[in-house]
Amino acid sequence: MSINDSFGIPTYVASESRYEKMKYRRCGNSGLLLPMISLGLWHNFGHTDDFNKARQILRTAFDYGITHFDLANNYGPPYGAAEDNFGRIFKKDFKAYRDELIISSKAGWDMWPGPYGNFGSRKYLIASLDQSLKRMGLDYVDIFYHHRPDPDTPLEETMGALHHMVQQGKALYVGISQYNAEDTARAYDILKELGTPLLIHQPRYNMFDRWIEDGLLDVLGQKGIGSIAFSPLEQGILTNKYLKGLPEDSRAVKDARYLKSDQITPEVLDKVAKLNAIAESRNQSLAQMALAWVLRDEKITTVLVGVSRASQLLDNIQALDNVDFNADELQQIETILKA
Template sequence: MKKYTADENRYENMQYRRCGKSGIMLPLISLGLWHNFGDKDNFDNARTILRTAFDNGITHFDLANNYGPPYGSAEKNFEKIFKEDFKHYRDELLISTKAGWDMWPGPYGNFGSRKYLIASLDQSLQRMGLDYVDIFYHHRPDPDTPLEETMGALDQIVRDGKALYIGISQYSAKETSKAAEILREQKTPFLIHQPRYNMMDRWVEEGLLNTLEHEGIGSIVFSPLEQGILTNKYLNGIPEDSRAATEGSYLSESQITTEVVEQVQKLNDIAQSRGQSLAQMAVAWLLKDQRVTSVLVGVSKVSQLEDNIGALENLEFSQNELEEIDRILKKD
């Protein structure tokens, strides 16, 4: 693969949104490396996806310690690509990683202790060949570790220069408020929350989005396409090569019910009337809310990434469209 030079027009078409009350602007579409960047995946394809993302103004790449598989391999593969393609552009990139899920055996490789978080980030920086990350997240709430300890570790990480900002993921509104209070006292830059959110999973609407707005914290939402359900892949049931049909997948065949297929077909009709693919409408639906700073997409093909980016061409919804979407997805 020939030497990479970024597209000189990369910032012309991407839109950016301020992250809470910070100085950071995020692209409306960010790239997640959860799937398709591990050792079992095609390295050249991963590299092409990253290049295409940056060429289209996507400046934010999101990783975690256990992305792969195997654990750590997404960060290692990112290091190889970063070193050859993106090192020159480091100051144009916003790179994040996380810790909070199981990473190594024993009692110190999981959840939210000070020992785990600091050790995990040290390992992540080594794997990625970076001096610091722009954002370091606690990946999930820990019910047993005092929040003061977890937030204290994040504060220390920033003070040690290993991360510029910190974030959290999947915290409830109440937990987020408490975390914000602790970090405010420590004067630690609490930038962002990463929750799961899409048209079919709206738990963040029950208080979290209002809390983020009140606290001046941005949000970047993951699983915008409900693990592929909100695409054209399942319009006629379950294809053999789909994620739902793959053993060990996060999406199971039992989730693709007759009711779900009917809902997706009706949503697709609305998308077509808007001149969009269903995936594009799902992304646009999230971005209609200014409290959503960015949508984090995961793709296995360049064409999927380009389709997601195309959502930005139409972010406006009529009241009738919104009401019809709600009617289709309403649960009895």
């Protein structure tokens, strides 16, 4: 490899064995396979983060068969920064591999001032996708999501906008995020009538947040909709990071937007310690077991992880070595979580 870019980083050539290092699942009833571990750019890809470290994380991900990079219009900071930085990295490293990648983006949260920069109107969603494509330097995204339900915009308008994006060729597939079971079924039916399948749902799901088990997973299975679980590690709580308290460099201390220190109570830490003991008995880290637990149900197509360094990503990928649980392990976990 020759050093020939302005950052002094060797030209990227993807590992020839990348597809031997990852396991894939079919996304619902579609023809699309997704890696069982997907990389989210929610954190660590903003303008305040280390660009070269972000670049190395993306390179490592693809070298290990992670073909799915998940973004959104407001990932940063500031808003749009993650897409902007991804676009710079894509141009340098991944343009030759575009047809091997699944690149997703979303809109639904606040993005710009005024009445047209939030929620789920046709005006907002179409404008946001156009902006995202420009930032990333892409002709299309593989998946475009409505990022959250809009209580005021008719669901027909929101789904119609997603259908329009597919017709325009600006998105190959569409999805939704954080919708409940009833609205997911309605969204599926509206899109089916329009002629665009609802490919995937992105819900929050982990050992401590199990709301999708109350009906949504059943809808996904019945309708043949894939799923990608975000926050599978509960923003780091389901790792060994907090076993001995709050490290000064932890997200709970540094950035309370996503994880507040008062979430990490003695009761939570007691559960984490007991879960960690089960993980050790499985020869896994707690993070690996937590990812495997989410993936134990094949209705979960993939889990979405965010990492601050490449070594964390490699640790997460090792979770796929054992995603099976025996009945005793599952019962022990249930007892701990319900205590």
